[in-house]
Amino acid sequence: MTDRETHWAGLMRAAIRGDDGAYRRLLKEVAPVLRALASRGLARHNHGSEDVEDVVQETLLALHLKRSTWDERQPFSPWLYAIARNKLIDNLRRRGRQAHVAIDDIGELPGGEAPPAAELNGVDAARLISRLNGRQREIVVAVSVEGETARQVAERLGMTEGAVRVALHRALRALAKAFRTETP
């Protein structure tokens, strides 16, 4: 656990210094842990697993959009789990379940490995992404599904790279908002 903490904090520091590869590695590594936490949290509230991937995606978006609240002198994992707990509670509240999640419940790492996620993937996100405007959707799909770089997207769409980045950032914020205001 301490090893993981050191490793994650190191990746996040590198990411903040502009190392996008480290950022991607960090996101990929935290996702299964977040999935296990979300799965456990939902199960504890007698809630099915259909929302697990929603909680994971909301948590990843919040990690990204709220990364300026991580203090580099503080450990990374408690910060991340605090975000995960918040997003779990949000999800439970939206669905009208009684949301009482004790801090201790989620403060520790889950022992087991993550549940399989493949069949849960992205049902809701697909619906949410349809809420983005045309240009935003096009850019998000290009960089995520097609794996294009911002520069490639810029050239293809006749935009500047900066404009693509701004549009992408706005799209991620719009996605986070869509999760927040989604009605089940």
Place this chain on the structure above:
Amino acid sequence: MNTDHLIAAIAADGAATPPSIARRIAAALGIGGLIALVLFAQGLGVRPDIAVALQTWRFVVKVAIVLTSFTAALWATAHLARPDADQRQALAVLSLPLLMLAVAIGGELALSPASTWSAWAIGSNSRVCLFYIGLMAVAPLAALLAALRAGAPRSPALAGAVAGLLAGSLAASLYAIHCTDDSPLFVALWYPPPILLATLAGAVAGYRLLRW
């Protein structure tokens, strides 16, 4: 879009960091504080006998209390903007200025005869106090709330409330160097209402604006 796709999109946006939340709070205090300072200079100004006042314990204690309140609220505001904040620790820090005020009240009651207490408490300036502390808190509170939208507070209402307390304490600190009513009894009676009003406004606004 599955989670791997989302990760690709987030990584493409990059992590190179936006200004830290502490820096945003500092900027908000700078802007809001400047507007409060203009109001202060236009309507109030520093008391003319400040040099003499600095020799008296009542004035020094009064300024110490409002500055402690400001410092404690500043720390708590920055702390509570984080998702992993320890809320009880923040509330403990905020009790510090109240403790100082209680001790100061005890000192006043011990030192001055009972017949003077009501005169100390009522003072000469209470309406100006209520009005100006409230007025000077408005701009700092608005700026702080805007800054805190980048935060991720566990409790948006609490984060907004403490921002209101910070704005109120800033206004009270300015007011304290204008006002000639220095007794802890006056401070205890007239400073809290406008500060609490700012705190309440912050809580209501925070509940609506600071969700994430």
